[in-house]
Amino acid sequence: MHRLVFLDLDDTLFQSRRKCPSAGGLRPAAYLADGRAHSFMTARQRSLWQLLDDQATLIPTTARDHDALCRVDLPFRSWRILDYGGVILDPEGHPDGAWLARMAAHAHDSLDELNTLLDRILTFVAQERLALQARLIADFGIHFYLVAKYREGRSADLERLQGELIAPWVAERRPGYRLHRNDNNLAVLPAWLGKEWAVRYLITRLERDWGELLTIGVGDSLSDGSFMAECDYAILPRGSQLFATTLANLVRRD
Structure with missing residues (x-):
């Protein structure tokens, strides 16, 4: 069975230095157009990336446009969803024509x-x-x-x-x-634009080509919730916008 992970990037897999919990152990992950490092991965985020990359096909599912995604220093080798779902790129980097x-x-x-x-x-x-x-x-x-x-x-x-x-x-x-x-x-x-529409389209297409799939959605914001709901399982960072509106009220304190 093919495993697919639809993965939001900004504030899920990396973030600006200002948003990092500490300055220690950070590695650049995305760059500005002038070449300056702008977003960084923590050790936990790198560990999550490695876990997912070892076990599944990772499909970035991002609001970034093509130029901004090209400035992300991570090896995406399969399909990519850009522009809030407006563009789907195949593994060769060509837009899905339909x-x-x-x-x-x-x-x-x-x-x-x-x-x-x-x-x-x-x-x-x-x-x-x-x-x-x-x-x-x-x-x-x-x-x-x-x-x-x-x-x-x-x-x-x-x-x-x-x-x-x-x-x-x-x-x-x-x-x-x-x-x-x-x-x-x-x-x-x-309303016609959304990561969820692109994820649904791509799951349907890949099920036709590859057979049964296991799908996982990973994201941090409220806008990610819709595409994560298209997947079999969902992962969200603790402390994120989506966490605050779903799981935070279940946390028990002494």
């Missing part, structure tokens, strides 16, 4: 609304002099979703943007869009 065509058709229907929202955000940021940047995320010629980040440690600026503009915009268009917030990132995702 999936990409499906995403392109959906993206065409959402692009005008996302561009209009981006214009409103940029106007709001300029008028209120907020330390924010916002852009549409595109890969392989397809615009997938919108992301906003705060700069210079000014997290309150992102709170304002979320509360005064983005959250009401998403609420008016539910269930067509959803909002995902994780640390300094705020993403507006169309």
